[in-house]
Amino acid sequence: MYCLAQPVPGSYYDFLDATKEMEVGHPKSKLIIYRPQNNGEINEVRCYLRLLDENENDVTFSACSAKYEWIENHYDTGSSRSLKQIFSSAQQKTNLYDYKKSYFLSGSMAMHLTLKPGKYKILFYTPVDKQNNFSYSIEGTRPYEWKSNIFEYNTENPAKVIFVTPVVNENGFYNGNWHIDSKSPKYFKDTTIPIEKK
Numbered sequence: 001m002y003c004l005a006q007p008v009p010g011s012y013y014d015f016l017d018a019t020k021e022m023e024v025g026h027p028k029s030k031l032i033i034y035r036p037q038n039n040g041e042i043n044e045v046r047c048y049l050r051l052l053d054e055n056e057n058d059v060t061f062s063a064c065s066a067k068y069e070w071i072e073n074h075y076d077t078g079s080s081r082s083l084k085q086i087f088s089s090a091q092q093k094t095n096l097y098d099y100k101k102s103y104f105l106s107g108s109m110a111m112h113l114t115l116k117p118g119k120y121k122i123l124f125y126t127p128v129d130k131q132n133n134f135s136y137s138i139e140g141t142r143p144y145e146w147k148s149n150i151f152e153y154n155t156e157n158p159a160k161v162i163f164v165t166p167v168v169n170e171n172g173f174y175n176g177n178w179h180i181d182s183k184s185p186k187y188f189k190d191t192t193i194p195i196e197k198k
């Protein structure tokens with residue numbers, strides 16, 4: 001059964017509005033990577049962080065540490081807390097959890113990275129054996145490793161938050177790739193997911 005892209009209404013824009021109001025002086029070493037919630041099987045498929053240095057060395061576990069939090073309860077329970085409050089310094093002390101092994105994101109998760117000073121290339125990927133038997137929309141497609149674009153990041157020119165979203169084809173079906181962006185991506189109809197460029 002194929003899964004048509006159906007984002008949770010309001011979640012992306014609420015987060016965008018909230019992060020614009022985050023406190024001035026956001027630490028250079030801190031970066032939030034947010035993956036908005038989506039409906040369907042894609043929400044449970046994890047994407048894994050790969051961090052490269054300027055020489056293309058994998059420094060995922062040597063140049064950063066990471067914690068995570070779940071954002072979905074804010075929408076599911078009708079919490080009165082704003083996203084600004086959720087991501088405030090005071091809230092982070094109680095809402096963040098340690099990763100056990102890999103650094104990954106599922107839908108509605110936010111990753112909080114602490115980076116050593118430097119320039120990095122940020123990527124996300126999903127191995128074939130971690131795709132939860134995903135149903136490709138094009139019949140006969142052989143499973144392949146999903147990859148994102150490369151996002152270049154410099155701690156001397158920090159961002160407060162960047163976004164990871166699954167990619168859809170021109171018909172609105174998930175095609176099995178990821179897109180990283182610091183700005184609002186281009187949308188397909190009413191979805192908050194970028195379209196694959198051919």
